[in-house]
Amino acid sequence: MKKKDAKTEKQAAENASVKDETVKDSAQAEAGETDNPLQAQVEQLQKELSEQKELLLRTAAEYDNYRKRTAKEKDATWNDAKADTVEKFLPALDNLERALSAEGDAQDIKKGVEMIHKQFLDALAALKVEEIPTVGEALDPSLHHAVMHVEDEEAGEGEIVECFQKGYKTGDRVIRYSMVKVAN
Numbered sequence: 082m083k084k085k086d087a088k089t090e091k092q093a094a095e096n097a098s099v100k101d102e103t104v105k106d107s108a109q110a111e112a113g114e115t116d117n118p119l120q121a122q123v124e125q126l127q128k129e130l131s132e133q134k135e136l137l138l139r140t141a142a143e144y145d146n147y148r149k150r151t152a153k154e155k156d157a158t159w160n161d162a163k164a165d166t167v168e169k170f171l172p173a174l175d176n177l178e179r180a181l182s183a184e185g186d187a188q189d190i191k192k193g194v195e196m197i198h199k200q201f202l203d204a205l206a207a208l209k210v211e212e213i214p215t216v217g218e219a220l221d222p223s224l225h226h227a228v229m230h231v232e233d234e235e236a237g238e239g240e241i242v243e244c245f246q247k248g249y250k251t252g253d254r255v256i257r258y259s260m261v262k263v264a265n
Contacts, residue, residue: 169207173200205249213248213259215241220263224248224255229262236264 180193213224220227220239236242241261248259
């Protein structure tokens, strides 16, 4: 019986060894399965990160292009506005040059200068630039620059009595303030 018992013990030991290896293999398999999903998740997150980085780089490049394009458009708008403005004054300049080369009496030259003056006023009107009213108006510091004060009993307090230099505005924006004399 001892032989049988030794054989049984030997077989039991081998079975235990196989069982231990099976347990180790299954533990490793379970660990491998645990690493596999984590590894897959890490790879997925890295892929998403690289996609987001690429999107960010594309967006930054698009914004840079947008900024450059709008700067060019702003410059073009400024140049177009300047050209349109100068175009309005060129006919008056042409007539001024003609007046300078014209021969004639003072009355004819005065008439020509009056016509040129009218052309300038028409050009300003086309650009929606208007003269700031002065004489007889109350002093408005947002439109007028008082350079002199005078005692005048006929004029009211703070009333403009004389204009030294006309002022102009477009809409609410003052281009040049009127230089005026004001009564105290």
